[in-house]
Amino acid sequence: MMHRRILLSLICFLPLVVWGQDSARQPLFLVLEGGGGLGVYRDAGASPLRHRGPQLGGSLGVEAKGNIWQWAAGMRLQGGGYGYKLDVTQLFAYGGQLSAYGELLRRVGGTSPLSFWAGVGVDELFDLRYNSQLSNASVGMSNFVRLRLTARVEGHRHGWMAWAQAWVDPVALMLRPGFPYVNNYDRDIANPVACALDQYGWYVAGLTGVASQVGIRRHLKRGNALGLAYSWQYVTSRTAEDTAPWRFQQASHGLTFQLLFCL
Amino acid sequence: MNNLSPRLIGHTPVVFLLMIVAQLSFSSCERAFLYDTTATPMHTFDYLWQRVDQQYSMFDVKGVDWQAVYDSLRPQVTDTMGDDSLFALCASMLNCLNDGHVNLVSSFDASRSESVHHRFHAQSGIDVDLVVLDYLGVGYHSTGGMVHGPLCDGKVMYLYYGSFSNTVSVAGLRRIVDSYPEAQGMILDLRGNGGGNLANIDRILRVMPSHGQVLYRSQIKAGPAHDAFTPLEPTYAPQSVDDPFFLPVIVLVDRGCFSATSTFAIATQAYDNIFLMGDTTGGGLGLPTMGTLPNGWVYRFSITRTIALDGRNYENGVPPDILLPFDRERAHSLRRDNIIDSACALLLGQSLVADNKMSALSN
Numbered sequence: 001m002m003h004r005r006i007l008l009s010l011i012c013f014l015p016l017v018v019w020g021q022d023s024a025r026q027p028l029f030l031v032l033e034g035g036g037g038l039g040v041y042r043d044a045g046a047s048p049l050r051h052r053g054p055q056l057g058g059s060l061g062v063e064a065k066g067n068i069w070q071w072a073a074g075m076r077l078q079g080g081g082y083g084y085k086l087d088v089t090q091l092f093a094y095g096g097q098l099s100a101y102g103e104l105l106r107r108v109g110g111t112s113p114l115s116f117w118a119g120v121g122v123d124e125l126f127d128l129r130y131n132s133q134l135s136n137a138s139v140g141m142s143n144f145v146r147l148r149l150t151a152r153v154e155g156h157r158h159g160w161m162a163w164a165q166a167w168v169d170p171v172a173l174m175l176r177p178g179f180p181y182v183n184n185y186d187r188d189i190a191n192p193v194a195c196a197l198d199q200y201g202w203y204v205a206g207l208t209g210v211a212s213q214v215g216i217r218r219h220l221k222r223g224n225a226l227g228l229a230y231s232w233q234y235v236t237s238r239t240a241e242d243t244a245p246w247r248f249q250q251a252s253h254g255l256t257f258q259l260l261f262c263l
Numbered sequence: 264m265n266n267l268s269p270r271l272i273g274h275t276p277v278v279f280l281l282m283i284v285a286q287l288s289f290s291s292c293e294r295a296f297l298y299d300t301t302a303t304p305m306h307t308f309d310y311l312w313q314r315v316d317q318q319y320s321m322f323d324v325k326g327v328d329w330q331a332v333y334d335s336l337r338p339q340v341t342d343t344m345g346d347d348s349l350f351a352l353c354a355s356m357l358n359c360l361n362d363g364h365v366n367l368v369s370s371f372d373a374s375r376s377e378s379v380h381h382r383f384h385a386q387s388g389i390d391v392d393l394v395v396l397d398y399l400g401v402g403y404h405s406t407g408g409m410v411h412g413p414l415c416d417g418k419v420m421y422l423y424y425g426s427f428s429n430t431v432s433v434a435g436l437r438r439i440v441d442s443y444p445e446a447q448g449m450i451l452d453l454r455g456n457g458g459g460n461l462a463n464i465d466r467i468l469r470v471m472p473s474h475g476q477v478l479y480r481s482q483i484k485a486g487p488a489h490d491a492f493t494p495l496e497p498t499y500a501p502q503s504v505d506d507p508f509f510l511p512v513i514v515l516v517d518r519g520c521f522s523a524t525s526t527f528a529i530a531t532q533a534y535d536n537i538f539l540m541g542d543t544t545g546g547g548l549g550l551p552t553m554g555t556l557p558n559g560w561v562y563r564f565s566i567t568r569t570i571a572l573d574g575r576n577y578e579n580g581v582p583p584d585i586l587l588p589f590d591r592e593r594a595h596s597l598r599r600d601n602i603i604d605s606a607c608a609l610l611l612g613q614s615l616v617a618d619n620k621m622s623a624l625s626n
Contacts, residue, residue: 047555048310086370086559133561134368136553 026066027223029260031074033059037231037254039080041095043129043140044247045177047084051093051129055080057254061101062263070117073102078252095129095140097250103150117152123169125235127250141200142248143175144208144235161217161225169209169235175202176237176248209235215258223262230255302558304349308340310557311353311367315360317487320549320568324578325360329489332359346371350560357564362578363521364551366563379521379545388517388542388589388602389454394423397598404442407435408463413443419607420446424467427459427523431466433504440470440508448511448610450603454541454589458522464530465501471534472507473500478530481550483567495570500533512537513606516583520544528581529571539583540609541602546580585609 039055042048061074079096103121110116122145129140152165177200215229230253237248312333322329336356340349350367354374357365363379395401398421399412408431410423420443424431440449451467468478480495516528516539525544531537549565556562570576590601 048557049555049559084555084559091555091559131553131555133553133555134366134551134563136551136563138552138554 026064026069028263029063029065029223029225030263031059031061031063031072032259032261033057033061033076033229033256035254035256037252039078039082039095039250039252041082041129041250042247043095043127043142043250045140046129046131046138047091047093047140049084049091051082051084051091051095053080053082055082055096055252055254057256059256063260067111068107069104071102071104075100078254091131091133093129093131095127097125097127099123099125101148103148105150105152113156115154117150117154119150119152121148121150121167122146123148127235127248140248141175141177142237144169144172145174146172146208159219161219162215163217164214165212167209167211167233169207171204171206172208173202174205174208174237175200177201205238208238209233217258217260225258225260225262227258227260228255229258302556303342304344305340305342307349307556307558307560308337308353308356311562312337312356314554314562315357315564316489318484318552318566319360319564320484320492320566321360321362321578322489324568324576325362327359327361332356346558350374353560357562360564362565363545363547364549364563364565367560368563369560379547382518383457383521383545386518386542387455388519389452389515390591390594390600391425391455393594393598393600394452394603398600398603399423404439406439407432409436409439411439411442413446414450414603415607415611417443417445418447419450419610420448421450421452421603423452424456426456427461427463427527429459429463431463433466433469436467436470437504446510448513449508450513450515450606450610452515452603453520453524453527454515454517454602455519456521456524457519457545458524458547461523461526464523464527467527468530468534469501469504470508471500471503471512471537472509473503476500476533477572478533479526479569479571481567481569483550492568498530500530509536511610513540513609514538515541515602515606516544516581517542517589518545518580520581522547525577525581526569529569529577532572538585539581540585540587540606541583542586542588543580543582544577546578548576548578548581 034057036054036056038052040050040052042050055078057076057078059074059076061072063072064070076099077096079094082093082095084091101121101123103119105117105119108116108118125144125146127142127144131138146169148167148169150165150167152163154161154163211231211233213229213231215227217225217227219225232251232253234251235249316329336352339352346369350369350372354367357367357374358377361376361378363376363383365376367374395403398414399410403410403412408424408429410425412421413419414421420439422439476499477497478500480497482492482495485491485493514528514531514537516524520528521544525546525548528539528544529548531539548569550567551563552566553561553563568576568578571581587602587605593599593601
């Protein structure tokens with residue numbers, strides 16, 4: 001189900017890619033990213049505790065940049081091990097996120113060296129948290145299809161580009177447990193999986209996330225480029241009740257290296 | 264669009280510096296968003312009580328007034344009490360459920376159902392040393408997760424399976440069956456088997472004759488009300504191996520048979536050639552979940568229930584087809600296991616009628 005949605009998201013952005021290639025005036029980049037950072041989350045379906053830990057991630061995407069328009073699309077994967085430290089012991093859990101994204105930006109002010117951009121995007125985010133104790137496991141699962149508004153500022157000087165970008169998600173379609181008993185498979189996933197999935201439902205929520213990024217990029221020969229970016233994101237199910245089993249919050253900091261190949 | 268202030272453009276580095284500062288400041292906001300969980304004793308106690316209240320699946324068969332339990336214990340909780348006292352109080356609350364799948368684990372202690380644990384030890388129906396020394400012999404075989412050997416001059420094959428946590432090999436089980444060509448039946452001894460992995464039920468049943476029959480049905484808690492469950496989901500018999508075992512099988516059970524072993528016991532209702540002998544099992548037919556409390560302790564309790572083919576919930580124990588308590592005195596004085604002896608006698612001397620197990624065996 002998730003894979004179908006991710007595929008659908010990518011297909012939706014395929015016309016953009018085609019349009020970008022057809023316009024020919026816009027250079028098209030293959031973008032590879034990799035890096036690490038710190039993740040913090042609380043998925044009350046798996047545990048009421050705030051877990052924190054290191055995580056690694058990477059992404060593969062395409063990016064086209066023109067004078068008036070620029071767009072990007074791709075897939076991103078990140079995950080890691082997370083802990084919660086108590087006085088005498090430490091609890092561990094694992095988790096990760098898989099997302100497919102696409103966005104389109106239009107220049108709204110300035111030219112070189114300083115320009116301002118605004119746009120809209122769609123993001124499909126799948127999040128899984130796994131917590132295992134006493135030969136049983138609890139699993140928290142979230143799926144967001146988010147509409148994203150974004151603003152970006154770019155500066156160019158002497159072969160360098162610096163940028164800062166911010167996103168806000170005004171509305172999202174969210175898959176979370178309607179009544180999450182905390183899934184348990186008793187070391188055998190055959191029996192209750194079908195029942196478990198019945199417990200999840202789609203909800204619409206507003207203001208489910210904010211994110212920001214700053215970065216610097218060095219242009220190389222043949223249009224290629226190297227970049228370094230620092231990102232921060234926060235996503236939430238926005239459930240008001242503190243102990244609600246369906247509450248989900250996640251934030252991460254990440255430092256990523258970028259390789260851009262001009263296509 | 265391009266009329267951006269030249270003054271602003273002239274201060275591009277400053278603009279970016281401000282943006283970086285804003286980014287760093289913004290990202291520290293998560294401390295406000297992702298605040299830590301309150302872990303006072305009252306909050307922890309209430310959290311545990313509420314989790315059980317909304318998610319535990321066995322209130323109907325346990326006969327517990329959960330609200331009354333809260334009303335009686337909650338006044339004893341204070342925010343100044345120590346961890347030991349809080350743990351004891353939470354454990355006594357969970358003890359009211361009389362459920363072997365219920366545990367509370369901290370870094371300094373682990374609680375369990377006292378009644379189930381007492382029953383497990385006080386009503387054990389097997390003397391393993393007796394089985395090894397006087398029936399199997401110390402030269403017993405071990406194949407595919409099972410200990411086995413011949414009884415009654417090879418006319419009965421005896422298999423001992425001590426834990427469903429031991430992975431069963433279907434090929435190994437098939438090999439065991441082929442090793443006793445003279446056998447007229449099988450004794451599968453599950454006494455004292457405290458459960459484990461449900462997948463091993465399928466592996467054992469694969470050597471038994473299957474015609475796609477339903478083994479049992481299960482459902483999962485679907486809402487906070489005590490009677491809110493998903494529709495019953497059937498579990499079907501696994502596909503048999505090419506040459507399944509059609510001869511009679513007597514499964515020995517006792518109060519020490521818990522969880523997956525009790526699930527196996529109710530699954531035998533779907534097979535015409537499998538019979539239960541011994542004592543009522545320990546029950547534990549729900550699948551347990553685990554969770555973390557706000558103070559980091561870990562709890563466990565059942566969130567599903569399993570309904571047998573006859574429509575009953577045997578959470579408190581699966582009754583055998585042939586009730587035969589373990590004779591400790593006989594075991595001690597004569598070095599004989601009355602249950603194994605009776606099973607052998609049945610397999611060798613009485614035809615076990617397939618289509619009416621209960622009436623055939625009660626004769």
